[in-house]
Amino acid sequence: LTIERIDLHHVRIPLVAPFRTSFGTSYDRETFLLRVVTDAAEGWAECAAEPDPLYSEEWLGGCEAVLREQLVPRALALGKRLTATRVATALEPVKGNPMAKHVLETALLDAELRAHGLSFGQYLGAVRETVPAGVSVGIMDSLPELVDAVRDYLDQGYVRIKLKIEPGWDLEPVRLVRETFGDDVLLQVDANTAYTLADARHLARLDDFDLLLIEQPLPEDDLRGHAELARVVRTPICLDESIRSARDAATAIALGACSVINVKPARVGGYLEARRIHDVAHANGVPVWCGGMLETGIGRGPNLALAALPGFVLPGDTSASSRYYRQDLTAPFELVDGHVAVPTGPGIGVDLLPDVLAEVTVSSSTIPV
Ligand SMILES: CC(=O)N[C@@H](Cc1ccc2ccccc2c1)C(=O)O
Numbered sequence: 109l110t111i112e113r114i115d116l117h118h119v120r121i122p123l124v125a126p127f128r129t130s131f132g133t134s135y136d137r138e139t140f141l142l143r144v145v146t147d148a149a150e151g152w153a154e155c156a157a158e159p160d161p162l163y164s165e166e167w168l169g170g171c172e173a174v175l176r177e178q179l180v181p182r183a184l185a186l187g188k189r190l191t192a193t194r195v196a197t198a199l200e201p202v203k204g205n206p207m208a209k210h211v212l213e214t215a216l217l218d219a220e221l222r223a224h225g226l227s228f229g230q231y232l233g234a235v236r237e238t239v240p241a242g243v244s245v246g247i248m249d250s251l252p253e254l255v256d257a258v259r260d261y262l263d264q265g266y267v268r269i270k271l272k273i274e275p276g277w278d279l280e281p282v283r284l285v286r287e288t289f290g291d292d293v294l295l296q297v298d299a300n301t302a303y304t305l306a307d308a309r310h311l312a313r314l315d316d317f318d319l320l321l322i323e324q325p326l327p328e329d330d331l332r333g334h335a336e337l338a339r340v341v342r343t344p345i346c347l348d349e350s351i352r353s354a355r356d357a358a359t360a361i362a363l364g365a366c367s368v369i370n371v372k373p374a375r376v377g378g379y380l381e382a383r384r385i386h387d388v389a390h391a392n393g394v395p396v397w398c399g400g401m402l403e404t405g406i407g408r409g410p411n412l413a414l415a416a417l418p419g420f421v422l423p424g425d426t427s428a429s430s431r432y433y434r435q436d437l438t439a440p441f442e443l444v445d446g447h448v449a450v451p452t453g454p455g456i457g458v459d460l461l462p463d464v465l466a467e468v469t470v471s472s473s474t475i476p477v
């Protein structure tokens with residue numbers, strides 16, 4: 109492939125409802141889409157970062173700068189030899205910055221696969237045509253509002269409920285959801301690093317509620333703490349922010365820091381590394397599931413292809429478009445009998461709706477190639 113043009117489309121899309129986590133509240137999704145025009149086809153990808161570095165150390169301004177100054181020049185240096193796999197290798201000398209790497213690698217992979225008429229599912233090794241969808245429920249202003257939200261999602265058919273928790277909003281909401289909706293609902297929690305090892309005995313009280321897992325209770329760099337916690341808490345520990353690579357996955361598994369992994373391509377630098385994490389976990393008998401970052405259809409499409417790999421045995425956060433957006437940037441992903449269909453078209457298998465993109469675009473810019 110030869111890169112002919114790269115442009116960024118900064119978008120701001122209102123969320124259907126505020127989304128509150130232990131690290132903040134979002135009222136709309138602000139991000140950029142990267143379009144790469146090559147001699148063979150065009151590719152698109154969505155940056156998962158937010159305006160502020162609260163989920164991880166990356167943020168939109170930083171992603172754009174590192175793409176312009178570091179990543180795109182290294183991809184261009186490949187000239188005609190450029191392929192998505194070669195770009196992934198060319199970007200390795202650049203430390204960190206996985207979300208910035210993910211958006212460039214994914215756009216190039218989209219272009220490459222479209223040129224070959226291959227879908228992400230075919231390329232990654234999908235074994236299913238639909239995947240069961242879970243839903244991530246934010247921290248609410250009151251318990252009744254939480255119950256209403258969970259009831260609505262269950263009525264829509266979501267097969268798993270994930271509750272965001274933080275100190276002061278954990279045991280009560282979990283107990284109320286369990287009491288209200290019964291023991292059969294698949295239920296898990298996500299703390300986004302909000303606790304410390306000093307909270308171990310408190311977190312162990314969640315064992316009464318038969319949760320599938322407790323996601324990222326401790327800081328992302330506290331593998332030892334998660335391993336200690338796993339000795340006190342019976343509920344399986346799942347890591348999200350702590351796992352940046354297949355090597356991190358191997359380390360966390362070996363240390364007993366987790367027994368489930370939330371795989372997010374944007375957090376690990378792209379789909380190639382995400383598949384390696386799947387392979388490492390699968391080889392160790394550790395279940396994985398596909399996490400989400402409030403993606404529009406541009407990011408949701410390839411995530412669904414990943415979620416269809418054999419080791420993705422737990423419902424992911426691959427919710428329908430309507431979970432976050434009244435109007436998605438692509439044809440909406442719908443929940444049908446608790447499942448969402450894996451795109452079958454070439455590349456990411458979705459196409460932007462130009463008028464919707466125009467409506468939510470704040471600005472566009474070009475990266476010199
Ligand atoms: C679906 C889900 O819970 N995702 C992340 C948290 C997250 C990620 C990115 C976000 C961007 C804007 C607002 C909230 C966000 C929450 C998680 O699993 O930890």
Ligand SMILES: [Mg+2]
Nearest residue numbers: 298323324348
């Ligand atoms: Mg998480």
